[in-house]
Amino acid sequence: MExxxxxxxxxxxxxxxxxIDVNxxxxxxxQxxxxxxxxxxxxxRVHPFDKNAVYNIEEDWPVDRWGEL
Structure with a gap:
C-alpha cells in the first residue's frame, strides 16, 4: 500500500x-x-505492523473532546 x-x-x-500530500x-x-x-x-492505526493492535478510545480520542464520549 502506498x-x-x-x-x-x-x-x-x-x-x-x-x-497532506506525500512525496x-x-x-x-x-514545535x-x-x-x-x-x-x-x-x-x-490504518495499517499496523502488529495485527493485534487496537484503537483505545481513552488514549486516542482528542483530549479536548472527552466530554463527547
Whole structure:
C-alpha cells in the first residue's frame, strides 16, 4: 500500500490535519507537542505492523473532546 495523501482528524491532539500530500521525501516539522508523532501513530492505526493492535478510545480520542464520549 502506498499513500499519495492522507488526512487525520479527531485523533489525540489533532482536530483536523488538513490534506497532506506525500512525496518521495516528506518532512514533518513543528514545535514540541504539536502532534507530529500522532500523525505517524494515526497512519500506523490504518495499517499496523502488529495485527493485534487496537484503537483505545481513552488514549486516542482528542483530549479536548472527552466530554463527547
Amino acid at each position: 499513500f499519495k495523501q492522507f488526512r487525520v482528524f479527531n485523533y489525540r491532539n489533532i482536530n483536523d490535519s488538513g490534506l 518521495q521525501i516528506t518532512a514533518f516539522v513543528g 514540541n507537542e504539536a502532534g507530529k508523532s500522532n500523525l505517524f501513530e494515526a497512519l500506523y
